[in-house]
Amino acid sequence: MSASALPAPSSRPGATAPGNAPEWSVTELASALKRTLEDAFGHVRLKGEISGYRGPHGSGHAYFSLKDGGAKIDAVIWKGTLARLRHKPKEGLEVVATGKITTYPGKSAYQIVVDSLEPAGAGAWMALLEERRRLLAAEGLFDAARKRPLPYLPRVVGVVTSPTGAVIRDILHRLADRFPRPVLVWPVRVQGEGSAEEIAAAIRGFNALAADGPIPRPDVLIVARGGGSIEDLWSFNEEIVVRAAAESAIPLIAAVGHETDVTLIDHAADRRAPTPTGAAEMAVPVQHELSADLDALARRHAGALARLVDRRRSDLRGLARALPGPEAVLAQKRQRLDLAEARLAPALAANARDAQGRLGRVLQGLARNPPTLRLARARERLAGIDHRPRHALERTLAVQGERLAGLARRLEQAPARDLERRSGRLARAASLFSSLNYRSVLARGYALVLDGAGRPVGGTEAARAAGRVTVEFADGRVEATVEGGEAPESTRPAPRRAAARRGPAAAPARQGSLFEP
Structure with a gap:
């Protein structure tokens, strides 16, 4: 870029321009460079490796650099563009970026604003495909245990493909040749922006049909597309399509591209067909x-x-020939019948003679022992045993009468014996009560001293403390006043005058026992 391509700088009063060199402000120069760079290059396609990728910031924009062996350029993807990209940028991925070259005056740097991004070359596409295949396989989406057998003769065949291409015509023609079946076609775009979402929606839409609804639910699905480059077939490698195929409850045949083309939907489908025509052959016999x-x-x-x-x-x-004839079967039976008939007449005669002999012996016995004589003997025996029950009853009554009389005597004697026993017990209790009653002691000359509360007084101290006492004798009570005490009997002299008055004939007083009657 030459200096003549730049716009002239604005003139300022008092500015001095030595020689022919114009005077620029930094902002003017940055703006002039920005306009010149954008006008000169516009939209470009750059091939390089993504370096220093910093994921979407809080604003949603993404920043990274594109580099090759000799240079590096900054790149930015705005939020709206990043959301539309089919292939998201990744660190180390070699891509072809299409965008506009511009400058960032704040850093005095130039950069590319990316509008679209795609892997660079088949190698990059295959590396991305292999990485995605490995991640999905780790989730078990390609396991053989998930695959379902195809129905032998489906009632309805569902096809997900473009309605305008040769693929749908080949499928319909092949189905008509082999076994005509009703076909439901769900038209979708098979490449380009939004095609993967349409294919996934078609698979899920067929599965969402009710089995007994107005639109018959297919028994088998065919997802088909003609051949093309890996970029053209990339919609069938998208994760949304692979997951929809793996989740399909209807058995699914993948027929994408030619026999050498392998996409990720081939691994997730229940069967892979080399071509759309081969899918039709797999679907019906x-x-x-x-x-x-x-x-x-x-x-x-x-x-x-x-x-x-x-x-x-x-x-x-053969069995009929081995069987004997009727004559051979009946000959032995007939011979046994003849022998039995020959033995029957002598046996009947012998049986008659035996019966006649038994009858004669019975008649002889009746003559020796006529029935009238036997009847008379029976009557004698009956008369002999006729009195036995009466005698037995009389003996039983006598024994029971004796037992009853004995019980009556015991019953008469029992009250007297019980009364006598109870009288003795009562007398002994009365004697014991009399011996233990304190009034019996009072009757022998003793007295009971009670205080004012009616409690017995046990000694002189208690009597002096009470003051007035009640003296109970056998014939009544008297009130007394305690005026003073006397010395104990062991320390005072015996009263001689009382002893002399009693005289020599008086016997010493003996203290009675409380237990004496």
Whole structure:
């Protein structure tokens, strides 16, 4: 870029311009460079490796650099563009970026504002494909245990493909040749922006149909597309399509590209067809072959039945030849009948003679012992035993009467004995009460001293403390006043005058016992 391409700087009063060198402000120079760079390059396509990628910032923008062996340029992807990109930028990925070259005056640097981004070359596409395949396989989406068998003869076939391409015509033509079946086509875009979302929505839409709804639910699905480059087939490598195929409850056949083209939906599908025509062949059998097989099976069945009947007929004939004739079967029975008939007449005669002999012996016994005599003997025996029950009853009554009389005597004597026993116990209790009653002691000359509360006084101290006491004798009570005390009997002299008055004939007083009557 030459200096003549730059706009002239603005003139300022008092500015001096030595020689021909113009005077610029920094902002003017930055603006002039920005306009010149954008006008000169506009939109460009840059191929390079992503370096220093910093994920979406809080603003949603992404910043990184594109570099090759000799240079590096800053790049920015605005938030709206980043959300639309099919291939998100990743560190170390070699890409082709399409965008506009501009400058950032705040850093005196130039950069590219990216509008679209795609892997650079088949190698980059294959590396991205392999990485995605590895991640999805780790989740188990490609496991053989998840795959379902295809129905032998589906009632309805669902097809997800472009309605205008040759693929749908090949599928319909092949289905009509093999076994005509109703076909439901869900039209989608098979490449370009938004195609992956349409394919996934079609698969999920077929699965969402009710089994008994107005639109019949397909028994098998075919997801098909013609051949193309890896970029053209990339919609079938998108994660949303692979997950929809793995989640499909309807058995799914993937027929994307030619036989050498392999996409991720091929791994997630229940069957992979090399071509869309091959998918139609997998979906339905050949009607003519089925008819031929059915005819062959019918012929084999009829032949087998005919051979079975012939073999059973031959077996029956062989068994019939081995069976004896009627004469041979009945000859032995007839001979046994003849022998039995020959033995029957002598046996009947012998039986009659035996019965006649038994009858004669019975008649002889009746003559020796006529019935009248036997009847008389029986009457004698009956008369002999007629009095026995009466005698037994009389003896039983006598024994019971004696027992009853004994019980009556015991019953009469029991009250007297009980009364006598109770009287003795009462007398002993009265004697014991009399001996233990304190009034019996009072009757022998003793007295009971009580204080004012009616409690017994046990000594002189208690009597002096009470003051007035009640003295109880056997015939009544008297009130007394305690005026003073006397010395104990062991320390005072015996009263001689009282002893002399009693005289020599007086016997010493003996203290009675409380237990004496």
